[in-house]
Amino acid sequence: MSEVKPLTPQAACETCPVHNAANLLKLGVDMTDWDYVVALAGNPNTGKSTVFNALTGLRQHTGNWPGKTVTRAEGGFEYGGHKYKLVDLPGTYSLLSTSLDEEVARDFLLFGQPDVSIVVVDATRLERNLNLALQVMEITERVVICLNLMDEARRHGLQVDERRLARDLGVPVVPTSARYSRGLDDLVAAIADVANGVTRPKPRRLKSLTPELERVVSRLAAHVEELYPDLPNARWVALRLLDGDERIAEAIHLGELGDLSRGLSPEEGMSIQPAAEASR
Amino acid sequence: MSDPSVRSPAGLLEEARTLRWETGGNVHEKLVEAVYTEAARLADRAVLRPDDRRFDLDRTIDRLVTSRTWGIPIMVLLFALVFWITITGANIPSAWLSDLLIGRIYPALQSGAAAINMPAWISGLLIDGMYLATAWVVSVMLPPMAIFFPLFTLLEDFGYLPRVAFNLDALFKRAGAHGKQALSMMMGFGCNAAGVIATRIIDSPRERLIAILTNNFALCNGRWPTQILLATIFIGALAPAYLAGLVSALAVVGITMLGVLLTFVTSWGLSKTLLKGEVSTFSLELPPYRPPRVLQTIYTSIIDRTIYVLWRAVVFAMPAGAAIWLSANVQVGGLSLAEHLINFLNPFGLLIGLNGVILVAYIVAIPANEIVIPTVLMLTVLTAGLSGVGSGAGVMFDASSGSATHAVLQAGGWTLLTGLNLMLFSLIHNPCSTTLYTIYKETGSMRWMILSAVIPLAMGFTVTFFVAQIWRLVAALL
Numbered sequence: 111m112s113e114v115k116p117l118t119p120q121a122a123c124e125t126c127p128v129h130n131a132a133n134l135l136k137l138g139v140d141m142t143d144w145d146y147v148v149a150l151a152g153n154p155n156t157g158k159s160t161v162f163n164a165l166t167g168l169r170q171h172t173g174n175w176p177g178k179t180v181t182r183a184e185g186g187f188e189y190g191g192h193k194y195k196l197v198d199l200p201g202t203y204s205l206l207s208t209s210l211d212e213e214v215a216r217d218f219l220l221f222g223q224p225d226v227s228i229v230v231v232d233a234t235r236l237e238r239n240l241n242l243a244l245q246v247m248e249i250t251e252r253v254v255i256c257l258n259l260m261d262e263a264r265r266h267g268l269q270v271d272e273r274r275l276a277r278d279l280g281v282p283v284v285p286t287s288a289r290y291s292r293g294l295d296d297l298v299a300a301i302a303d304v305a306n307g308v309t310r311p312k313p314r315r316l317k318s319l320t321p322e323l324e325r326v327v328s329r330l331a332a333h334v335e336e337l338y339p340d341l342p343n344a345r346w347v348a349l350r351l352l353d354g355d356e357r358i359a360e361a362i363h364l365g366e367l368g369d370l371s372r373g374l375s376p377e378e379g380m381s382i383q384p385a386a387e388a389s390r
Numbered sequence: 391m392s393d394p395s396v397r398s399p400a401g402l403l404e405e406a407r408t409l410r411w412e413t414g415g416n417v418h419e420k421l422v423e424a425v426y427t428e429a430a431r432l433a434d435r436a437v438l439r440p441d442d443r444r445f446d447l448d449r450t451i452d453r454l455v456t457s458r459t460w461g462i463p464i465m466v467l468l469f470a471l472v473f474w475i476t477i478t479g480a481n482i483p484s485a486w487l488s489d490l491l492i493g494r495i496y497p498a499l500q501s502g503a504a505a506i507n508m509p510a511w512i513s514g515l516l517i518d519g520m521y522l523a524t525a526w527v528v529s530v531m532l533p534p535m536a537i538f539f540p541l542f543t544l545l546e547d548f549g550y551l552p553r554v555a556f557n558l559d560a561l562f563k564r565a566g567a568h569g570k571q572a573l574s575m576m577m578g579f580g581c582n583a584a585g586v587i588a589t590r591i592i593d594s595p596r597e598r599l600i601a602i603l604t605n606n607f608a609l610c611n612g613r614w615p616t617q618i619l620l621a622t623i624f625i626g627a628l629a630p631a632y633l634a635g636l637v638s639a640l641a642v643v644g645i646t647m648l649g650v651l652l653t654f655v656t657s658w659g660l661s662k663t664l665l666k667g668e669v670s671t672f673s674l675e676l677p678p679y680r681p682p683r684v685l686q687t688i689y690t691s692i693i694d695r696t697i698y699v700l701w702r703a704v705v706f707a708m709p710a711g712a713a714i715w716l717s718a719n720v721q722v723g724g725l726s727l728a729e730h731l732i733n734f735l736n737p738f739g740l741l742i743g744l745n746g747v748i749l750v751a752y753i754v755a756i757p758a759n760e761i762v763i764p765t766v767l768m769l770t771v772l773t774a775g776l777s778g779v780g781s782g783a784g785v786m787f788d789a790s791s792g793s794a795t796h797a798v799l800q801a802g803g804w805t806l807l808t809g810l811n812l813m814l815f816s817l818i819h820n821p822c823s824t825t826l827y828t829i830y831k832e833t834g835s836m837r838w839m840i841l842s843a844v845i846p847l848a849m850g851f852t853v854t855f856f857v858a859q860i861w862r863l864v865a866a867l868l
Contacts, residue, residue, distance in 0.1 A: 155677045200590075206422065210590040234678065237433035244425050262678060269438035278432050289683065316424045323420050326409050337402055351406035352417045359406075362399045 134298055135188035136167025144186060144195040146305040149222065151215055151246055152230030153239050154201030157258045159183075160288040161230055162198040165298065190302050197224065203238070205245045206353070213357070219249050220343070221366065226304045228297070230256045233263040233270045233285070243279070247313035248346045253281045254300045254311075261287040281311035315345070327352065448679050452553070456676075461557040466643060468550070472541045474639035477622055480533035481635075487529035488795075496525065514719060515712055518772075523711025526764040527703045530795065531615040535696045538614060542579070543691035547682040551576045556676060558650070565654045566661025568597035571604075575653060578608030582825040585610075586832055596667040602829055603842050604656045606821045607649040611699045612759030616816050617642050619763060623796040624809030641813075649817050656845065664841075703760035710754055710761055711768060718772035728769060742851055743811035743858030747802065752815075757823050762816065767795065770802035807861050811854045818850035 152158045162168065166185030183198040199218055200211035219227060229246050231239040247253050257272055276283035282300045286293030303309040319327065331348035334341065341347065350358040410417070455464050499521060503513035545551065555572035562569050570592050578585030585605040592598040609617060618638070626638030661667070717728040725733070728750070736746030751765040799809075820843035821829070830839040 204422075204425075206418065210593065236437050237429050240429035240432050241425050244428055262680070267439075271436045271438065275432065275436040278435060289680070316421075316428060319424050320420060323413060323417065326413055330406060330409055333402055333405060337399070348406075349417070349421060351403070352410055352413060353421060354410060354417075359403055362403060365399065 134165070134295075136165070143193065145192040146225040147195045147197065147222065148301055148305070149219055149224035149227040150196060150198045150230065151219065151227060151242065152199075152201055152256075152258075153203055153232060153235075153242055156201065156230045156232040156239065157288045158198055158201060158230045161228070161256060161258065161286070161294070161297070162196060164288055164291055164294050166196055187298075189298050192302065192305070194301070194305070197222070202242065204242060205249070216249075217357075219246060220346075221361070223342075224250070224252075226252050226254060226301050228254050228256050228301065230258050230288075233257050233259050234266055234268060236270065236275075244316065247279070247281065248316065248349070249343050251311055251313055251342065252304050253313055254297070254304055255279065255281055255283040256288075256297055257283055257285045258288050260285045260293070261290060278314065280313045282309055323352075451679060452676060455550070455553045456556050461553075465554055465557060466647070468545070469646060470636075470639050470643045472538065472545070473618070473642045474635055475541060476534050476538040477618060477626070477638045477642075478635035479537045480618070481622070483533040483536075484529060487532065491525040491529050492522070496522065511719075515715055519711040519713075519715025519768075520708045521711075522771075523707040523714070523761075523764050523768055524704050526767050527707045527761065528700070530619055530763055530767075531703060531760065532696070532700055534615050534618045535611075535699060536692065538618070539611075539691040539696050539699075540688045543687050544682045544684065547680065547687050549677050549679045552676050561654055562657065565658040566667075567600045567604075567657040568592045568594060571597065571601040571653075571657070574601050574605060575608045575650070578605040578610060580611055582606055582608065582610045582821050583828040586825060586828045589832070594667075596661075596665050599833065599838060600657050600660050600665055602832060603660060603838070603845065604653045606825070606842065606846050607653040607656065607817070609646055609649055609817060610759065612703075612822065613816050616759070616763050617645055617813055619795065620809050620813050620816075621645075623799070624806055624813075627796070628806070645813055645817055648814075652818065652849070656849075699760060702758055703764075706755075706758040707761045707764050710765060714754070714765060714768045714772065718769070726772075728772065732769065741858070742815075742854040743807050743861065744815060744854060745803070745808065748808075748812055748815070752819065755822075756820075759816070759822050763795075767798055770798055807858060811857055814857065815850050815854050818846050818853055820844075820847045 150158050150162055162183065162185060165187050167187075168183075168185045185196050185198075187194050187196065197218060199215040202212040202215045205212060205216040205219070218224070227246055227250050229243045231243055243253070243255060255275070257270060257275070260270070263270055270285070272283045272285050282304065284293060284297045284300050286297055288294065300309070304311060327345065327348050330351060331345040334344040334347050338344065347358060454460060496517070499517045500513070503517060552573070555569070555576060558572040559569035562571050571589070573591065574585050574588040577588040582605050585608060586602050589598045589601040589605070592601055621638040621641040622634075625641040626634040629637040714728065717731070718726050720727050722730065731750055732746035734746070735749040739745040739747075739749045747766055747769045750769060751762050754765045755762045820826070826839055826843060829842050830836065833839065
């Protein structure tokens with residue numbers, strides 16, 4: 111009978127900043143000279159690989175179970191004139207233990223120095239997922255939270271206040287349903303804003319440390335900073351040293367941290383594989 | 391500003407060590423506690439929970455499929471259903487493809503070659519060797535794969551596989567292995583090389599090695615079609631026609647379960663001998679059930695798995711077909727090379743209820759399990775008194791006389807025992823070369839790689855040997 115007319119006129123779309131998302135160019139594995147490196151972290155089974163596929167146009171096998179991705183996968187996309195390399199990291203619950211998959215994720219966030227780190231978070235299990243997000247935010251400031259599985263949260267009758275969460279965390283929070291390609295436009299826009307410095311996240315730092323521990327951490331962090339003035343995460347390095355993390359101690363010993371703070375990319379000497387072998 | 395000794399990496403590490411003593415060494419607990427407290431507070435502020443506890447479908451399903459009583463029967467039933475759909479569904483397209491590729495195109499190619507006076511050795515190499523091997527790969531493997539892989543992927547997408555892991559967890563623990571091994575085993579059901587890489591989720595090296603060494607007992611993509619085919623033509627044929635599909639499906643489920651059982655037994659054996667140690671605990675997360683995206687799943691499983699496996703099979707089958715044809719046609723002392731090799735291996739093959747052809751096929755198929763059946767068919771046709779493929783082919787490949795594959799194998803002297811033992815041997819033998827290479831890369835040790843090939847191979851020979859002896863004993867008594 112009567113045709114359903116689109117409610118929004120075309121003209122309105124063109125002026126909207128989100129419109130650019132239509133210009134998202136999926137580059138697949140073609141990653142010759144990129145402008146920014148984006149890491150994709152998150153708990154297992156939160157849809158990291160689905161987000162990865164949606165942005166790169168690749169078809170990494172996705173599956174509904176934790177532990178699907180144990181190695182990193184890389185792909186690219188182009189947006190707003192810049193090329194981005196997206197690195198899909200293994201899903202982990204924390205960055206504090208020593209299993210191989212966690213090490214792959216942790217080493218990349220720390221030594222790979224991504225320009226933006228996306229933490230994919232399961233909206234239906236926010237508390238446990240924030241554990242990881244908080245740890246990532248200790249390592250790097252440039253974090254975007256992808257609040258995924260919003261469709262499932264809704265199905266379970268949960269309401270997540272993403273604005274309050276963004277305010278509390280101090281980083282952009284983008285609600286998505288990656289399986290149904292919802293919210294990805296906003297996600298890409300948020301990534302671009304952080305990468306280009308339009309948005310400068312000010313992530314909250316852990317506040318619940320005991321005063322005594324806080325004192326020790328600050329003291330050691332000051333020394334780390336003194337030795338490596340350009341290191342963005344001196345406090346985290348200090349925390350790890352106090353925890354007796356062998357890997358970090360080794361990195362200091364071998365001078366890898368020094369390279370990082372001088373802005374050299376340690377990618378060549380610091381591939382993921384040797385770390386895996388060393389832990390055996 | 392601060393004491394100068396800290397201004398070097400070594401000084402910093404020293405300082406950290408001293409400060410660690412001051413903190414009493416429980417930084418880890420305090421840090422974890424701080425993270426958890428903060429996360430709980432933040433989540434509490436951001437999430438609005440519904441007051442009424444509505445009917446929770448996920449919980450209800452979970453209570454059923456992970457129940458102590460019903461968990462495992464439901465698992466067997468679900469897998470049986472998947473195989474039954476595969477087997478009954480694959481029959482028709484299989485016959486159709488075989489009729490087209492072998493019954494029509496193959497003779498057409500031969501008469502075409504004859505018409506342009508192509509030298510016999512070229513047409514033999516190209517048509518009887520490479521084309522026929524490829525045609526067999528496609529007609530035998532494509533239909534079951536195109537049905538099985540999407541079904542399996544749908545189960546995976548729905549979220550069922552972690553429930554299987556949950557059901558098996560207690561058994562793995564009792565076998566002295568890590569519960570997460572259930573997950574790497576699930577990956578192994580797709581591809582053993584992927585399964586070996588998936589063991590990275592296990593953080594204890596001891597339990598990880600157990601998982602790597604036993605991953606091979608999970609039937610992989612390359613072996614599912616073999617099992618499905620053999621079950622159909624040997625086991626299913628025993629039952630009346632209306633039950634054939636069901637019986638074949640149950641046979642495949644049986645072999646799969648035997649693989650799981652062997653995983654437990656071998657894990658237990660290893661944890662008592664070579665890899666002694668404590669069992670570590672972990673928490674397994676059961677993901678929510680998700681409505682499977684049917685079309686997307688079918689698309690990706692056809693592209694990623696079906697086409698991938700088929701392509702791998704074709705790539706290995708073409709040169710193998712050529713090599714087999716050559717070896718069957720190059721004569722040394724009145725016998726072809728293939729016959730020499732088959733005759734040499736035949737006594738041992740018969741001893742373990744197989745035959746020389748099968749053993750040669752397994753040597754040829756070290757790079758890829760996918761080509762076992764096509765190689766067996768080629769060798770049988772070319773050597774087992776069925777020489778002159780062209781002339782004999784008309785009878786053998788007549789689709790109206792039932793399963794063409796069955797006819798070839800019967801002509802090669804196969805019995806029910808041969809079929810059964812090949813199913814067993816296909817389950818229990820060395821991993822393919824890709825998996826072995828992956829094991830070498832993951833463990834960094836030649837020793838574990840060799841063990842991972844030798845253990846299942848020795849077990850395979852032992853199992854088939856005993857089955858054959860008992861079978862013959864019983865047959866003699868009857």
